[in-house]
Amino acid sequence: MYAVIETGGKQYRVEVGTELEVELLQAEPGDNITLDRVLLVSDGDESTIGRPVIADAAVEAEVVRLDRGEKLISFKYRPKARSRVKKGHRQELMILRITDVKLGSKSAAADRRTAEAAAKSERQRLEEAAAKQAAEDAALAAKLAKASAAKAPAKESSAKADSKPAARTTAKAAAKPARSTTKAPTAKADAPKTPRAKTQSGAADAKPATKPKPRAAKKDE
Numbered sequence: 001m002y003a004v005i006e007t008g009g010k011q012y013r014v015e016v017g018t019e020l021e022v023e024l025l026q027a028e029p030g031d032n033i034t035l036d037r038v039l040l041v042s043d044g045d046e047s048t049i050g051r052p053v054i055a056d057a058a059v060e061a062e063v064v065r066l067d068r069g070e071k072l073i074s075f076k077y078r079p080k081a082r083s084r085v086k087k088g089h090r091q092e093l094m095i096l097r098i099t100d101v102k103l104g105s106k107s108a109a110a111d112r113r114t115a116e117a118a119a120k121s122e123r124q125r126l127e128e129a130a131a132k133q134a135a136e137d138a139a140l141a142a143k144l145a146k147a148s149a150a151k152a153p154a155k156e157s158s159a160k161a162d163s164k165p166a167a168r169t170t171a172k173a174a175a176k177p178a179r180s181t182t183k184a185p186t187a188k189a190d191a192p193k194t195p196r197a198k199t200q201s202g203a204a205d206a207k208p209a210t211k212p213k214p215r216a217a218k219k220d221e
Helices: 108-175
Strands: 002-007 010-015 019-023 032-035 038-043 046-049 057-068 072-078 083-089 092-103
Touching: 002 057, 010 019, 010 092, 038 057, 038 092, 092 108
Parallel strands: none
Antiparallel strands: 002 010, 002 038, 019 092, 032 057, 038 046, 057 092, 072 083
16 A cells, blocks of 8 residues: 655655655654645555545654755856855755555555564464474484484394304315315326337337438548
């Protein structure tokens, strides 16, 4: 919900939480004032326009602080009269914070508080659900860790039981002498064979074959 107000001869569009500078009013910082010259109030799709103001509408504001505007220079010059006048001016201003916009029984501040409460309750509900889920996850993790810790000793005992027969077999194998698979060479196999000259009848001759005599060369003659 927003409204258009008039103050100090100027119009401003305001809503809850808006801060604006207006010309000095009869109030002190920290005071709450009511601006009754409301020209328009809009609430979503519905708008109410005053002629010139809305009778049952009002805008409440809080005075934040007093301030002064920028310096304005006013220079007046009259030719051929040797008249020159220079003046400076800083407008006294007031900073307002809009706290509520009312139209009949409707209140923008009340609607905002309701929406904030609903959002807060929803956020709390989500936080509680997240905390509950985190607790369930922690409990499940602890349960799994306990189960894995219980399985670890059983695995160690089975590993020890499996290692005992293997150790026994290795000890027996080490105690037995190693058997050689290679056979000892026999005398017949190791003895070298001498070639025998065969006769025309095919019988082996015991005498070795005679070497042919070398021929006499011309040089020796």
